[in-house]
Amino acid sequence: DTTVKQNPRYKLARVGKPVNLICSQTMNHDTMYWYQKKPNQAPKLLLFYYDKILNREADTFEKFQSSRPNNSFCSLYIGSAGLEYSAMYLCASSKRTINQDTQYFGPGTRLLVL
Amino acid sequence: GDSVTQTEGPVTVSESESLIINCTYSATSIAYPNLFWYVRYPGEGLQLLLKVITAGQKGSSRGFEATYNKETTSFHLQKASVQESDSAVYYCALGESNYNVLYFGSGTKLTVEP
Numbered sequence: 001d002t003t004v005k006q007n008p009r010y011k012l013a014r015v016g017k018p019v020n021l022i023c024s025q026t027m028n029h030d031t032m033y034w035y036q037k038k039p040n041q042a043p044k045l046l047l048f049y050y051d052k053i054l055n056r057e058a059d060t061f062e063k064f065q066s067s068r069p070n071n072s073f074c075s076l077y078i079g080s081a082g083l084e085y086s087a088m089y090l091c092a093s094s095k096r097t098i099n100q101d102t103q104y105f106g107p108g109t110r111l112l113v114l
Numbered sequence: 115g116d117s118v119t120q121t122e123g124p125v126t127v128s129e130s131e132s133l134i135i136n137c138t139y140s141a142t143s144i145a146y147p148n149l150f151w152y153v154r155y156p157g158e159g160l161q162l163l164l165k166v167i168t169a170g171q172k173g174s175s176r177g178f179e180a181t182y183n184k185e186t187t188s189f190h191l192q193k194a195s196v197q198e199s200d201s202a203v204y205y206c207a208l209g210e211s212n213y214n215v216l217y218f219g220s221g222t223k224l225t226v227e228p
Contacts, residue, residue, distance in 0.1 A: 004159070031214060042118070042218040043160075043205070050213055090160065094214045101214060105152075105160040 004106035006091050011111045013085075019078040021109045023091030030096050032074040033103065034066065037088040049074055050096065081113045116141050120206045120219035127196055128227050135191040135222045137180075137206035148209040149182050149189040150216065155202045163191075163204070167211075176200075196226045 007022045023032065031050045035043040047056040049068045056064070063085075065077040078085055088110050092103040120137040127133055141147040151163040151173075164173035169184035180191045189206060206219040 033215075035218075040220060042220040045215060045217070048213060048215065055213070092160075096214060098211065102162045102165070103214060103216060107159045 004091055004093055004104050006089075006106035006109050009107065009109060011109055013078075013081045013111060013113050015082060015113060016080050019081050019085070019111060019113075021076040021089055021091075021111070023074045023076070023093075023106055024072050025093040025104070026072060027093060027095075027104065028071060029093035029104075030071070031094050032068065033092040033094075034064070034074070034076045035090040035092065036060075037090055037108070038086075043090055046076070081111075083113050086111060086113045116143055116147075116208055116210075116217045118206050118208050118217055118219035120204075121222045123203075123221070123223035124225060125222055126225045126227060129198055130195045133191075133193045133196045133200075133224070135204055135206075135224070137189045137191065137219060139187050139189065139206070139208045141187075141208055144208070144210040146211065148211060149180070150207040150209055151178070151180055151189075151191050152205045152207055152218070153202045154205070154221075160205070165209075196224075198226045198228055200224060201226045 004025045013019045033048040034046045037043045068074045088108045090108045091106040094101045094103045121135045148167040150165045153163045164175040166173040166182040172181045178193045203221045203223045205221045207216045
């Protein structure tokens with residue numbers, strides 16, 4: 001099974017409220033990623049977990065949190081949502097190899113902040 | 115920084131016509147970048163179309179081809195004869211091998227008309 005699951009598929013949030021998005025995979029991949037995708041823009045890497053080590057991109061360091069309680073699950077947490085957080089959030093996973101293995105993507109969670 | 119620029123869409127072609135989607139990259143922090151094409155079919159998640167990890171090599175899948183050209187820093191996607199089922203959004207991506215991190219272009223929406 002090469003499926004990456006994301007929940008929920010759609011999320012409506014109010015400005016200033018927290019948002020928690022969930023991702024899971026059963027491929028025993030050691031690395032899980034979160035991307036933000038806005039219309040007509042490239043998917044932008046927010047952060048990734050290699051095993052239990054969290055790596056966050058410098059320009060989104062303070063805006064997003066994440067946790068990985070076990071190998072299969074990874075969450076993306078927004079403490080206080082702003083209008084600019086409205087986007088599609090893509091989760092992906094892969095196994096770290098010498099020749100850069102494929103990333104497997106979930107269907108995405110569409111977040112709308114009002 | 116590391117970035118990818120690709121043909122702006124949308125692109126519309128007729129079935130059985132040839133196709134080229136341009137992609138150029140800039141890899142300033144990645145010593146040996148890997149190059150990818152990902153595709154998102156309607157209603158589906160992002161999935162790998164093809165990848166090339168060695169400069170000068172060609173990757174192919176589903177009738178699509180792309181050659182890793184280090185001299186021109188390009189990785190154009192080509193197909194000799196497109197089909198309606200090729201209608202999708204195509205993303206060029208630059209990758210680094212250490213943690214399989216990907217940097218995407220903004221995507222090219224392709225519509226193939228019957």
